[in-house]
Amino acid sequence: MARLSELDPSVHAAMAAEFVRQRDELELIASENYTSQAVMRAMGSVLTNKYAEGLPGRRYYGGCEHVDEVERIARDRARSLFGAVGVNVQPHSGAQANAAMYLATCKAGDTIMGLDLTHGGHLTHGSPVNSSGKLYHAVHYQLDEQTGRIDLDRVRDLARKHQPRLIISGYSAYPRAIDFAGFGEIAAEVGALHVADISHIAGLVAAGLHDSPVPHCAFVTTTTHKTLRGPRGGLIMANREWANAMNKAVFPGTQGGPLMHVIAAKAVAFGEALQPSFRAYAAQVVANAKAMAERLVERGFHLVSGGTDNHLLLIDLQELCSGSEAEEALGRAGITVNKNTVPGEKRGAFVTSGVRIGTPAMTTRGMKTDHARQVADWIADAIHARDDAERLASIRAQVVELCRSLPVYPESEPA
Numbered sequence: 532m533a534r535l536s537e538l539d540p541s542v543h544a545a546m547a548a549e550f551v552r553q554r555d556e557l558e559l560i561a562s563e564n565y566t567s568q569a570v571m572r573a574m575g576s577v578l579t580n581k582y583a584e585g586l587p588g589r590r591y592y593g594g595c596e597h598v599d600e601v602e603r604i605a606r607d608r609a610r611s612l613f614g615a616v617g618v619n620v621q622p623h624s625g626a627q628a629n630a631a632m633y634l635a636t637c638k639a640g641d642t643i644m645g646l647d648l649t650h651g652g653h654l655t656h657g658s659p660v661n662s663s664g665k666l667y668h669a670v671h672y673q674l675d676e677q678t679g680r681i682d683l684d685r686v687r688d689l690a691r692k693h694q695p696r697l698i699i700s701g702y703s704a705y706p707r708a709i710d711f712a713g714f715g716e717i718a719a720e721v722g723a724l725h726v727a728d729i730s731h732i733a734g735l736v737a738a739g740l741h742d743s744p745v746p747h748c749a750f751v752t753t754t755t756h757k758t759l760r761g762p763r764g765g766l767i768m769a770n771r772e773w774a775n776a777m778n779k780a781v782f783p784g785t786q787g788g789p790l791m792h793v794i795a796a797k798a799v800a801f802g803e804a805l806q807p808s809f810r811a812y813a814a815q816v817v818a819n820a821k822a823m824a825e826r827l828v829e830r831g832f833h834l835v836s837g838g839t840d841n842h843l844l845l846i847d848l849q850e851l852c853s854g855s856e857a858e859e860a861l862g863r864a865g866i867t868v869n870k871n872t873v874p875g876e877k878r879g880a881f882v883t884s885g886v887r888i889g890t891p892a893m894t895t896r897g898m899k900t901d902h903a904r905q906v907a908d909w910i911a912d913a914i915h916a917r918d919d920a921e922r923l924a925s926i927r928a929q930v931v932e933l934c935r936s937l938p939v940y941p942e943s944e945p946a
């Protein structure tokens with residue numbers, strides 16, 4: 532087949548520029564990662580042509596025998612990774628997995644309870660701008676602002692007061708281990724269902740580096756593209772009681788035809804995550820985050836909760852500068868992060884007082900703890916030199932040199 536550069540030069544040019552950006556810049560967005568070439572091979576395949584509404588062996592279309600096999604492999608591997616009874620690999624994204632979970636469990640107007648968005652929760656946990664906040668009555672627990680940690684006593688008090696249908700654990704910007712068993716006990720006490728959204732930490736759970744929520748939950752939802760390092764997509768799991776309702780809520784409840792090419796890529800990624808090398812990868816992700824956190828603290832930065840147990844850390848910039856100023860300066864130094872609210876945020880959600888930093892992507896390209904300490908120094912230097920264009924350019928040159936020495940996709944350029 533002719534190359535895309537010949538077939539569609541304008542789309543190809545933008546894709547090639549993105550390839551260079553990913554190659555040369557230091558990606559520290561905590562929710563991003565680099566998939567393997569095998570995952571991308573599966574995604575860019577003829578499976579995108581196939582309609583397969585329904586489940587393997589029970590489809591609404593003919594010609595599904597091969598995609599059935601693909602989806603069975605994906606489900607079996609997801610079960611081996613997480614140990615859940617019910618597994619559905621069809622959600623198009625993490626948000627879609629959550630939409631299906633709500634449809635399976637709640638009626639309009641029911642009360643749901645998750646972590647406040649500005650404290651590290653997710654839009655799909657009841658934000659007023661998301662369907663979860665429009666269709667359901669959302670109440671939110673907050674972190675203890677002194678410790679930056681979840682206080683289960685507060686969660687229990689709020690649950691007793693509001694008697695929610697659902698209690699959601701799992702977050703987008705929380706650097707500490709989550710006590711899923713503790714959430715399960717609170718849910719049982721108030722007659723709620725406990726749901727864990729492990730979108731961020733799924734790879735750590737799969738590797739056995741974070742306690743599994745599966746024994747303590749009715750549902751577990753996740754993305755497949757963050758620490759789990761698969762294609763962009765979602766995955767939903769349920770206990771025996773809820774497995775049937777889960778499948779109906781995905782299709783026909785919230786989606787049409789599954790993306791079979793993405794499901795093939797999920798199968799490949801789950802296969803990779805079952806290998807011993809993935810455990811080593813996940814352990815390095817955590818070690819790198821710890822090394823970076825320690826160095827930033829040595830350099831005088833304040834971290835929410837003082838450090839990290841997982842793949843991410845949150846700098847609370849306090850009076851130094853805003854999150855958006857830090858994001859901008861780091862961008863000019865070749866380091867990609869995102870600004871983030873901190874507990875007790877005073878600057879508002881668009882400016883913010885923090886930056887969120889994650890190690891999944893840099894670890895995939897082979898960086899170890901000595902690199903993590905070096906990167907922490909560059910971050911500290913760039914934030915302090917945020918008004919010094921020359922200094923930022925010189926950090927950028929060092930960042931590019933390090934990144935080029937550890938290429939993400941050594942053998943390939945985009946077709």
Ligand SMILES: *Cc1c(COP(=O)(O)O)cnc(C)c1O
Nearest residue numbers: 624625626653702703728730754
């Ligand atoms: C990323 C994330 C999601 C949403 O995933 P998308 O694939 O972007 O829809 C949901 N919940 C949490 C906790 C997340 O971090």
